[in-house]
Amino acid sequence: MLKNISTLCFFALLFWACEAPTEATSDSSETKENPINTEETPAEYAIVIHGGAGTILRSDLTPEQDAAYREALNKALDIGEEILKNGGTSIDAVEQTIHFMEDSPLFNAGKGAVFNHEGHNEMDASLMMGNDRMAGAVGGVSNIKHPISAARAVMEKSPHVLLTGKGAEQFAADQNLEIVDPSYFYTQRRWDALQNALAREKEEGEAQVELDHNERKKGTVGCVALDKEGNIVAGTSTGGMTNKRWNRLGDSPIIGAGTFADNATCGVSCTGHGEFFIRWAVAYDVAARMAYKGIDINTAASEVINEELVKAGGEGGLIALDKMGNITMPFNSEGMYRGYAKPGERVVAIYKE
């Protein structure tokens, strides 16, 4: 009898010894891949967008302006959602959604881009695939109607990731992308913003850097989508910051700073004071925190935007989604034009609400 019990104990111990390490390994790798509850059913598709973050107070917008922004955000979501719902790819959804926002004078991207110090529009855009980490970007372009399409072309048709200035414009023309006269991007509102910035700069002299930050006109656009195949794509497009000089590039065309995507973690698009987003590698940092700390997308994004950037004094926000379709849209400024759609769910928001 005693012999039987000890034999049983021996086998029980042996079983435990063999099983325990295996369980621990599979647990930790699963945590890395699926930061959120692994039993949750993934959303069939999901799309999240932003139209820039900054000092956007309810008192700043007339009811008409407020309604116009909400309508534009809803239309942008309609475009992307329609593609995803019908089984289209996340890259098409991101490109087409951003096209609409680039065409809208409301946002600081494409038509409606802010002016640089010399009174020109210089635009930046980038795009990244979550399945294979392919990416493309353009910086400082002045005549490409849809900079996001130029970013896609760089990824798909060139051996490079980032092209800038005249070279990027030549490449886009060679790819038969739509080229327009630079005057196409002009809007009175952004021109007036530059004149205000220049006037203040004259008065305040050396305050230029601070002035850029405070006078920065929000409106950079971004989109992250998850398609039915489970692929995540992230894209960002911007005119940069009002009164920028010396061919300044912000975070938007920098992979890892303004844009990042990896199916194993998340896709991210940022908006805010680009110099901080570059130095804090914001988009990548969200994904890295998920991978290395095993935390969920909401916690990871909030740590970066509401803790790290706040400590540093970097204003802005981001949108992100993971492969389960979990969405987060944190910002540390007064407002951020933002919204998302999933089957049966739609949110559009502007202020801290």
Ligand code: ASP
């Ligand atoms: N991040 C952009 C830049 O620094 C500007 C913005 O998002 O408002 O160029």
